Amino acid sequence: PNRSQTPLLFGNYLHSFFESYQAHKDFVNEHQKELFSRGNKKNGLKKVYSQADKCIKALIHDEGFKNAYIGEKEAIVTGDIDNVPWMGKIDCLDLDDGVFFDLKTVDDIHKKHWNNEKHEYVNFAIDCGYDLQMAIYQELIYQTYGIKCTPIIIAVSKQEVPDKDIFTVNQFRLDDCMDDLRQHQQHMQQVINGESKPIACGECDYCRLHKKLGRIHDIQDIRLD
Ligand SMILES: [Zn+2]
Known part of the structure; x- marks a missing residue:
């Protein structure tokens, strides 16, 4: 909201x-x-x-971009991950070369983003969960075409003079993300079905609106973003 x-x-x-x-x-x-x-x-x-x-x-x-960014644009892929239906839209899918592309606009490729769970700074791609997104896309492409493709993120920055770069996510991380997804989507599906209550994030407009004062916290424990 x-x-x-x-x-x-x-x-x-x-x-x-x-x-x-x-x-x-x-x-x-x-x-x-x-x-x-x-x-x-x-x-x-x-x-x-x-x-x-x-x-x-x-x-x-950019010559590199022109030579690489070739394939079916806005390709729709669908699939089923542990009985949960999924759909994705691939910016550019090149099945012949076994790669797919995702264009990302970013404030600054090198900006650091604080991650409260990990208590460390992470880069834009991890902060936005692009690794998980690429893992799901890879799986949906595989289910649709039977070809395991490598994700390519093409990032371009919104700086006065735009920066640009090209990234991938290693297979170990992609597999890790899929494990995470399988673990967490169960609960989301149950929330959608009305079988479970959602867990409040405590950070969004909705949560602030429904917040009730209760437990007293020490000032040392105030969350910093
Ligand atoms: Zn919330």
Whole structure:
């Protein structure tokens, strides 16, 4: 709730461009109001979305990107993981070479993100759970086509001069993520079915709204984000 739509639109602006000319055109027409200054094309893109253009340019002018990013765009894959139905949309799927690509826009590739569970800083990919996402995609592609593909994350930063890089996730980590998923999705499925109560995260709008004062905490235990 109450989350800004800007990062989502930013991502879709970029993704639709790499999907097809028509997809991008349709997206821009549909979201004129949000994308352009005072909602009018004549006034040009809002500053935040002209940044998306910079990110696009950083990639399309890169030989490595041009040579690599070839395959079926926005490929839908479905599957069943321990009786839970899953669906994924692959940015670019290249079955011939056994790879799939995921485009990620990021504030700064090298920014550190505090992880409260691990009590350490992690990078953007781990912070956002992209390793888990890639593990699920790999499994769904395998179930759909019978080919085990290697995930490739192409990251481009939203900095004034965009940074870019290309990453993968090692198979050991992908397998680990799938184990985690199998463990945790059971509970989520039970919550969806109304068989279990959800566990409050204590951090979101919903949790704050329903918070009740009770246990007294020591000031030394106040959580820091
Ligand atoms: Zn919550």
